[in-house]
Amino acid sequence: MSTDLLFRDDAYLSQADAVVVGHTPEGGLLLDRTIFYPTGGGQPGDSGVIEWGGKRLSIATAVKVEGARVALVPAEPVAMPGVGTPVVQKLDWTRRHRHMRVHTALHLLSVVIPLPVTGGQIGTDRGRLDFDMPEPPEDVTLLSDRLNRLIEQDLQVTDSWITDAELMENPGLVKTMSVMPPMGQGRVRLVRIGTEGRQVDLQPCGGTHVARTGEIGQVEITKIEKKGRQNRRVVLSLLDGLRG
Structure with a gap:
C-alpha cells in the first residue's frame, strides 16, 4: 500500500x-x-516528532522506499510504535518552511538566469542551482535585484497535473538537463508561479513551495563558482538566514 x-x-x-x-x-x-x-529533487527530507500513548519519537528525516511509500527515519534507535498504532505526526515547521521559501526562490532563479539547469540543492538558509553557463554573468548585483523584484510582486504559486504523454509532447517544460521529473505513474505535477494570464514560471516539480512569492522574503546571490568547463554553481541565500 502506497503512502x-x-x-x-x-x-x-x-x-x-x-x-x-x-x-x-x-x-x-x-x-x-x-x-x-521525503528526500528528493534536491530537497531534504523533513524532520519532526511522532507521538502516541504519551510517548514521543524524534524523526531525523524521511526517505522514499519501495512501493511508493515514505519511511520516517528515527533520530536514534529506540522502540517504535507497533503496526496498527494511531499516532500524531508533527513537523519541525520552521525548517520545512525555510525549505519551501528557498525552493520557490530557486524556481525564480531559473527565470532570471534562463539557462539549462544541471543540478540543484535546497537548504534551510540557502540553495543553489548549477547551470550550463560557459561564462559568468557580468553583473551579479543586477541578477539579485531582478530576483527580488519578482519576489516582491507577491505572485501566486499553484500546482496542476498533466499526463506523462503531455509532458513528453512539451519537453520545453523541463529545465533540468540531467534529471527528468518522476514519471511512470501516469501523471506529473507542474508548479506555476503567477497566473495563466501572467505566468512567470511553469515547470515539473514534486517539492513543497510557499503559496505566494512575497513569503520568500529578500534573497541575495552570494556566490557563483565554476564547476567544470561549462558548469557554474549559483548560490542564493535568504537574507534573514545570513543575519542569523
Missing part, C-alpha cells in the same frame, strides 16, 4: 493523525499517510 502524501495537497499542514502500517528492515517507520516530505 498518502498529505504534503502534496497542503504544504502548510504541520500536524496530522496517522496509523502505523509497518517498519522497514533498516528501522524506518511506515505510516498510512504522512506530512513528512
Whole structure:
C-alpha cells in the first residue's frame, strides 16, 4: 500500500493523525499517510516528532522506499510504535518552511538566469542551482535585484497535473538537463508561479513551495563558482538566514 502524501495537497499542514502500517528492515517507520516530505529533487527530507500513548519519537528525516511509500527515519534507535498504532505526526515547521521559501526562490532563479539547469540543492538558509553557463554573468548585483523584484510582486504559486504523454509532447517544460521529473505513474505535477494570464514560471516539480512569492522574503546571490568547463554553481541565500 502506497503512502498518502498529505504534503502534496497542503504544504502548510504541520500536524496530522496517522496509523502505523509497518517498519522497514533498516528501522524506518511506515505510516498510512504522512506530512513528512521525503528526500528528493534536491530537497531534504523533513524532520519532526511522532507521538502516541504519551510517548514521543524524534524523526531525523524521511526517505522514499519501495512501493511508493515514505519511511520516517528515527533520530536514534529506540522502540517504535507497533503496526496498527494511531499516532500524531508533527513537523519541525520552521525548517520545512525555510525549505519551501528557498525552493520557490530557486524556481525564480531559473527565470532570471534562463539557462539549462544541471543540478540543484535546497537548504534551510540557502540553495543553489548549477547551470550550463560557459561564462559568468557580468553583473551579479543586477541578477539579485531582478530576483527580488519578482519576489516582491507577491505572485501566486499553484500546482496542476498533466499526463506523462503531455509532458513528453512539451519537453520545453523541463529545465533540468540531467534529471527528468518522476514519471511512470501516469501523471506529473507542474508548479506555476503567477497566473495563466501572467505566468512567470511553469515547470515539473514534486517539492513543497510557499503559496505566494512575497513569503520568500529578500534573497541575495552570494556566490557563483565554476564547476567544470561549462558548469557554474549559483548560490542564493535568504537574507534573514545570513543575519542569523
